[in-house]
Amino acid sequence: MKKFASLLAVALLALAAVSLGTHSKATAADKLPAQVQKIKDTGVLKVGVKQDVPNFGYYDSKSGKYTGMEVEIAKKIADELGVKVEYTAVTSQTREALLDNGQTDLTIATYTINDERKANYSISNPYYYDQVGFLVNKSDNINSPKDLDGKTIGVAQGSTTKTSLEEYAKSNNLHFKYMQLGSFPELAIALRAFRIDAFSVDKSILTGYVSKNNKILDQGFDTMEYGIAAKKSNDQLTNYINGLLAQWRKDGSLQKIYDKYNLDPADADDE
Incomplete structure (x- = not known):
């Protein structure tokens, strides 16, 4: 009889533990903001x-x-x-x-x-952390941002890239002209058609548009946080x-x- 009572007590404790665990999980879920x-x-x-x-x-x-x-x-x-x-x-x-x-x-x-x-x-x-970079046509022999002085840079409408470029140009005694287009594919097409001299945005984004005819300049600037x-x-x-x-x-x-x-x-x- 004592053995049975002991086993019953153990079973009840186990059941209580399961119930408490379930309640704790529900409580934790309820604590979400x-x-x-x-x-x-x-x-x-x-x-x-x-x-x-x-x-x-x-x-x-x-x-x-x-x-x-x-x-x-x-x-x-x-x-x-x-x-x-x-x-x-x-x-x-x-x-x-x-x-x-x-x-x-x-x-x-x-x-x-x-x-x-x-x-x-x-x-x-x-x-994620990135830097602003430049995608250029290989045939243009542009090897650094200084080679883009006086040239047209393509940027996306609504992005922060143009502001970054203006600050970079001012601090490095450069002058850029700008063409703003609605999407990155449009900018890639404009570069391929030589309507712009460089497509500028964060370097990692540019990696998606690299082809045998273009390249990303090694030099980047203005570390970005996403x-x-x-x-x-x-x-x-x-x-x-x-x-x-x-x-x-x-x-x-x-x-x-x-x-x-x-x-x-x-x-x-x-x-």
Whole structure:
């Protein structure tokens, strides 16, 4: 009888432990910040990504799928929340507007962190570092930014590249003319057609447009930080993402994604 009572007590304790563990998990889930829990409750994370930047955000019309480093980060965040991810193609001109009107929860789209943007949006810690560079036609014999003095540089509308170039030109006693186009593929085409003398944007973006007829100049400048943007009021969501990014840096997850797309981030202190 005593043996039976002892076994019954052990069983009851085990049952209580299971129940307590289940309750603890539920409590932990309940502790998600309200803004994060709201997304979890909808079952969908809406993310703005590029569709024309190979290795970062690219839409393959044949497969009907998005690929790239930023696409994978979006999927990884969604997986942490246990929700589906819904991608929306954005450009440098539209990514903020789509956040503003609620069509996207986040933008992960080569979004450079600067003071002006931080004043208007909630932006995560950097997940990638890059430098501004130049893609030029090999036949033009341009080997350094100094060779571009007086020439036309193509930049994307709505990007920070033109501002960076103006500051760089001023500090190096250079003069650039500019052509602003709506997308990176348009700029690559303009370079191939010799309508511009260089296509300028962050170096890692340029790697997606290298061909046998062009090259990226070795010299880059103005280290850029890419961040994940949300509405200014969604700081809880940003803090949650910062926690994930810190975890993924520590466990090597981010590096694995870089390696998959042959990306080599600039050093944070590079200039």
